Amino acid sequence: MAEGPSELELLARRARDASGAIALAPPRVRTDALLACAEAVERAAEPILAANAADLARAEAGGTSGALLDRLRLDAARVASMAAGLRGVAGQPDPVGRVVDGWTLPNGLRVRRVRVPLGTIGVIYEARPNVTADAAALALRSGNAILLRGSSLAEASNLAVATAIGEGLGAVGLPQALVSLVQDTSRAGAVAFLRLDGLLDCVVPRGGPSLLATVASSATVPVVLDGAGNCHVYVDAGADLEMALAIVANAKCSRPGVCNAAETLLVHEEVAAAFLPRLVAHLPGVELRADPRAAALLPGAVAATAADFATEFLDLVLAVGVVADLEEAITHIARYGTGHSEAIVTEDRRAAERFVAAVDAAAVLVNASTRFVDGGELGFGAEIGISTQKLHVRGPMGAEALTTVKLVVEGDGQVRD
Helix, strand or coil: CCCCCCHHHHHHHHHHHHHHHHHCCCHHHHHHHHHHHHHHHHHCHHHHHHHHHHHHHHHHHCCCCHHHHHHHCCCHHHHHHHHHHHHHHHCCCCCCCCEEEEEECCCCCEEEEEEEECCEEEEEECCCCHHHHHHHHHHHHCCCEEEEECCHHHHHHHHHHHHHHHHHHHHCCCCHHHEEECCCCCHHHHHHHCCCCCCCCEEEEECCHHHHHHHHHHCCCCECCECCCCEEEEECCCCCHHHHHHHHHHHHHCCCCCCCCEEEEEEEHHHHHHHHHHHHHHCCCCEEEECHHHHCCCCCCEECCHHHHCCCCCCCEEEEEEECCHHHHHHHHHHHCCCCEEEEECCCHHHHHHHHHHCCCCEEEECCCHHHCCCCCCCCCCCCCEECCCCCCCEECCCHHHEEEEEEEECCCCCCC
16 A cells, blocks of 8 residues: 655645745735744744754753854844844845846747746755745745755754744735745655655755765755855965955954855965964964965964865864965865855955956955855845855855746747748
8 A cells, every 4th residue: 555645745745835825926925925024033032042042052962063053053133133134035126027038039929038936945954043034035035935954953943933934924824834844854854855856846955064965865856056165265475464364364263164264275475474473363263274384384283184175164273275376276276175255365456367267166256255255245135055056056046046937938820830
């Protein structure tokens, strides 16, 4: 006797069945839904913080790292930021129905490419309960249903945020199934989530190497990869060293546990002696892992291995290397980078142009911290992730990235010869 659908499949079906309610709604309805969800999150601040406190207590008792605890932790400001993010996305242009381009053929057929929702999106993520609100906001703005699968670390927090968003949807008459949270956080459940063919139109994974390895080996649903962030800052011979110190400190220390934090510093040999000895004072508490040329200028640094230059530390650890020139820096980044965010500090315009042209990454920055590679900072509003692949989107994924196009062809009775 054939088994019936699992609880996960039923949840995904309800989300898929609800998707038409948001996809076919007028833009005003999507806007009202987002505003109602923002109000609901604000009203639920107290239970959200109580749930988060319980998650933090369990995580601390389990020996979770400081960087991961920072990702997990909510406070009043972060809850307020979730609500502000929902309102910010509500204020964005609605991408659904937007005409990308159009043309008329010699036979009189009129062709338009129109943006339409992807359908039902799955997001599988670790530790960060703010993703629950950000991902839901972007899915609703782009006319999609969303199925969220967080980690056991943030189980109570995610449920509290998702419950509030569901209340917001209900307040404007939309089905709560549009934003559904999977509560099975087992590894087997993760694999089943990644194999919801016919129910999910794509999956966005947000997490560390273990999660990405599971996605790579198990997913049968199309994946938009939110990959690792082994990000570099290169201090060129033509750099303003005061500017470079500020940028490196911000890129490494402002929030070390996130994917746009710098993990490697490369310094041109012509300025290394003037720059590196000053660096330590700007990076309090940061462990430096230096190659031989850098170590000679950084007493107390740990000797770096090749593995250190390939590692996304997500902690107060920085690999440091001295390079002979710009080309060596570009070669190093090509070898070790993950295609996320790479920065150059220089006043030499030609060096900047060469770096921008040669470095293959979702974002390349000139005289700015890698920490700016974030949906909100770059004008996308919230983000569902930062894609490090090239199909179908790259970089911070806002609402438009959660749409595709439909060809609309209008005629006057034309038939093909």
